[in-house]
Amino acid sequence: MDMVTARHLALGMPEAIEKSHFGKPDFRVRDHIFMTLPGPDRAVFKLTPDEQEMLTGAEPAVFAPVPGGWGRQGWTIMFLASADEATLKSTLAMAWRNAAPAGLRKTLDNPGPAPTRQHGAAGPRADDPAPASNAGPLASAASWTFVADGYDESTRPFLEAFSRSALERLHLGPRSDVIDIACGPGTTALLLSPRVRYVACVDFSEGMLRRLRRHIDRAGLSNIEPCRADGQALPYDAAKFDVGLSMFGLMFFPDRARGFAELHRVLRAGGAAAVSSWAPAGQSPLLRLVVEALGEPPAESPPAAPGLEDPAVLEREMTEAGFMEVRVEPVSHAMTVTDVESFWHGMVRGVAPIALLKHKSSPRQWARTEAAAKAHIASALPELPALLPSVAYLAVGRKP
Structure with a gap:
C-alpha cells in the first residue's frame, strides 16, 4: 500500500474530509480525526488500546504504537509498504468507527449496493469509490491471525463436516480447478486436494495461510496454492475456475x-459455487449454549440487520450476483462434549469472537466471565457426553 491509496480509501468513508494536522494531511468525520498521513511510508490510525494491542501483537511488521502518550491512548502506526489492501480497509473502518458519532456509525451497518462493473473486470477499479462497510473485528486480517493457531487446532476439525456436506453437492473431478475463498487453515482445501486438479486458496490472514502451508508441507501436497488477497478483489482473471467455495467466510x-x-x-460458464453461513443461534443448540453461557452475544455474532443467516437473504444475494438455480438448505452437524473444561478450552482457543472477548477483558473480568460460563454449561449439560448440533445454511448455485 501507499499514501495515495490510503488517501483514496479514507476519503471513501462516510462524510470523510481531508484537512491538515501540524502541516500533515489528516482525515476527519464530523471534525474528529480518524487517520493522519505523517509521511509517505506510514499512516496513523485512531484505535482503542485493545485494538492496538491486538493488531501489533498479530502483525508487528505492519503495526506499531505511536511513541509516547498518544500511543498509550491507542493511536497506531501502519507501515504502508508492509500492509495489504484488506488490512488497510479493515483498520480504516475501525478508526472511522472510533471517531464517528453513534448515529453515523449506523451507515456502516447498513451499506448501500456495491458499485456496478462488468463481470469480466479483474476486481474493483482504482477509481471505484470505496464502499461503505460494516467492518468490525472479524473483518480484520489481524483478528484471524490472532486466533489462527487455536482455530486450526480446535475449530477446523469440527468444520470439516460442513465442508464435506458442501463437496457432496458439487460436481468435482480430476480436471477441476477450484477456488476456496476465505480458506482459513485449509478446512475445505485439504479435503479437495485429492479430488481435483488445482485449488487456489485465498485468505487475507497471513496467520491462517501459515497454518495452511504447514499442512501442505506435512502432507506433501502439490496442487494447493495459498494466496494472500481480499476476497472482494480477487487477483485472478475472469472465467478461471470450475468451482468456487466460501465456507463461513463471505458472511x-x-x-x-x-x-x-x-x-x-472468476468462475467459468456452467461453474458451480457453494457459500455457507451459520443459522441464527436460536436454531443451533451449540451456538445457543455458548451465547447463553457468555450472558450476551459476543462481538460479531450474526448482526441484527438481516444477513446471510437468513436463507432468503442468502438466496437473493447469490441470485443478484448472477447465479442461477440457487438452492439453500440447512445442514446440521453435532459436536460431542465429553467434559466442560475441554469443551470450553476449545471454544476460547478456536472461536474468534470468544478469543477476542478474552483478549479485551482484564484478567479479573475474564475470570468472572469464564467461571459463569462454565457453570452455565455444566448446568445445561448435566449428563455427559452430550451431542450439540449446530446448523448452517448452505447455498449452491450455477453460473450461466
Whole structure:
C-alpha cells in the first residue's frame, strides 16, 4: 500500500474530509480525526488500546504504537509498504468507527449496493469509490491471525463436516480447478486436494495461510496454492475456475455484494459455487449454549440487520450476483462434549469472537466471565457426553 491509496480509501468513508494536522494531511468525520498521513511510508490510525494491542501483537511488521502518550491512548502506526489492501480497509473502518458519532456509525451497518462493473473486470477499479462497510473485528486480517493457531487446532476439525456436506453437492473431478475463498487453515482445501486438479486458496490472514502451508508441507501436497488477497478483489482473471467455495467466510465480508460478484466473475460458464453461513443461534443448540453461557452475544455474532443467516437473504444475494438455480438448505452437524473444561478450552482457543472477548477483558473480568460460563454449561449439560448440533445454511448455485 501507499499514501495515495490510503488517501483514496479514507476519503471513501462516510462524510470523510481531508484537512491538515501540524502541516500533515489528516482525515476527519464530523471534525474528529480518524487517520493522519505523517509521511509517505506510514499512516496513523485512531484505535482503542485493545485494538492496538491486538493488531501489533498479530502483525508487528505492519503495526506499531505511536511513541509516547498518544500511543498509550491507542493511536497506531501502519507501515504502508508492509500492509495489504484488506488490512488497510479493515483498520480504516475501525478508526472511522472510533471517531464517528453513534448515529453515523449506523451507515456502516447498513451499506448501500456495491458499485456496478462488468463481470469480466479483474476486481474493483482504482477509481471505484470505496464502499461503505460494516467492518468490525472479524473483518480484520489481524483478528484471524490472532486466533489462527487455536482455530486450526480446535475449530477446523469440527468444520470439516460442513465442508464435506458442501463437496457432496458439487460436481468435482480430476480436471477441476477450484477456488476456496476465505480458506482459513485449509478446512475445505485439504479435503479437495485429492479430488481435483488445482485449488487456489485465498485468505487475507497471513496467520491462517501459515497454518495452511504447514499442512501442505506435512502432507506433501502439490496442487494447493495459498494466496494472500481480499476476497472482494480477487487477483485472478475472469472465467478461471470450475468451482468456487466460501465456507463461513463471505458472511463476514464488509461488502458481500462485491464478494459474490467476484466469486461469479472468476468462475467459468456452467461453474458451480457453494457459500455457507451459520443459522441464527436460536436454531443451533451449540451456538445457543455458548451465547447463553457468555450472558450476551459476543462481538460479531450474526448482526441484527438481516444477513446471510437468513436463507432468503442468502438466496437473493447469490441470485443478484448472477447465479442461477440457487438452492439453500440447512445442514446440521453435532459436536460431542465429553467434559466442560475441554469443551470450553476449545471454544476460547478456536472461536474468534470468544478469543477476542478474552483478549479485551482484564484478567479479573475474564475470570468472572469464564467461571459463569462454565457453570452455565455444566448446568445445561448435566449428563455427559452430550451431542450439540449446530446448523448452517448452505447455498449452491450455477453460473450461466
